[in-house]
Amino acid sequence: MNNQPNNPLHGLTLEAILTKLVEHYGWQQLSLRIKINCFKKDPSVKSSLKFLRKTPWAREKVEQLYINTFSKPRVNPWDGL
Structure with missing residues (x-):
C-alpha cells in the first residue's frame, strides 16, 4: 500500500x-x-457528493478548503531560537 505521510487528505x-x-x-x-x-439550494450530503464526484474543479475547491481549515500549520523547531 502506498504510504503518503505528507498528504493531509x-x-x-x-x-x-x-x-x-x-x-x-x-x-x-x-x-x-x-x-x-x-x-445553496436544498443542500444535502448525498446530492453534493454526486455533483462533486462528477466535477473535478469543484472537488478540488472542497478539498482545498478542508486542508486550509483543518490542517495544522507546520512549525519550524528552529523558529524562536
Whole structure:
C-alpha cells in the first residue's frame, strides 16, 4: 500500500471531508466560501457528493478548503531560537 505521510487528505473519503466541512461551517457559510449550487439550494450530503464526484474543479475547491481549515500549520523547531 502506498504510504503518503505528507498528504493531509490521505485516508479520508470525500463524504468524510464534506461532512466535516458542513459540521464546521454549515451549508450557508459553505455556499459563501465555495459558490456552487448544490450547497445553496436544498443542500444535502448525498446530492453534493454526486455533483462533486462528477466535477473535478469543484472537488478540488472542497478539498482545498478542508486542508486550509483543518490542517495544522507546520512549525519550524528552529523558529524562536
